Amino acid sequence: MKGRIYVFLKEEVLDPQGKAIEGALSSLGFKEVKKVRACKYFDIEFDDKDLSNPEKRLEEYAKKLLANEVIENFKVEILTKQDSK
């Protein structure tokens, strides 16, 4: 099974990277750009044959390691049910 975990900074946390990208887009002539927030995602292949709730498992990955909930929120999704070989 393949899952994806999105990790993004909380709204109240300053995102200097997003700010810099915002400035760069604007200087390229995309004047309509108002705000950019950068985020990251992780694609994870895992063996789900013993998992009753794979989505919950992905949440555990996020809580234990991938997201720091002091500054970040996360969202998980299942991409493919079977190994895409």
Add this chain to the structure above:
Amino acid sequence: MRATVVEFLGSNCDHDMIYFSKEVLKFKTEVVWYSERDLKNPDVVFLPGGFSYGDYLRPGAMASRTPIMESVIDFAKKGGFILGVCNGFQILCESELLPGALLRNKSLTFICDYVYLKAENCDSPYTKKINKILKIPIAHGDGNYFCKKETLKELKDEGRIAFKYVSPEGNIDEKWNFNGSLESTAGILSKNKRVLGMMPHPERACEKILGSDDGKLIIESLISFAENG
């Protein structure tokens, strides 16, 4: 005193810390590897600066989940003294031994420079002997301290802000808050004030020939606290 310096993959200020501990402070100094579990019975644990795990994921995130950190967390629970500097501070936050997080510097640039620090609460083990503005270097890209409003209030109410970035004269000024930290916070303490995390490097300001020996005052405070309470 007995000190243990923990080395992680990618620590690069470990030898500065070992020199500080062994040669300057004359501590009996042990060095332990991240994959070990035995801290070798120290009075104080030093978590050095550097780029553990290449800062992958988030600075300090991977290091905080290594075997030795389980022992460091136990040591903290038993009231042990821990000083985390720079990446060591990031590791302490990621381990939840200290609240909050260190974000990318506001300028998005790596900053290597001297900063001036004011000890905010002179009743902690690390600050009781500090009676002047300290001149200590920083070298980091992710030192922008952030925490929730409620956490900041708690830190202030409990006297747990150890150091703030100030001007050479000791005034709070955004110009001297290089990395954009919340309320110029440069270092914070745990609830029992025995765990200190700070972005500036006291071990790089431990002899006059380095440009400053103000960093020594922090550990001299600790020695005095450990001996006299």
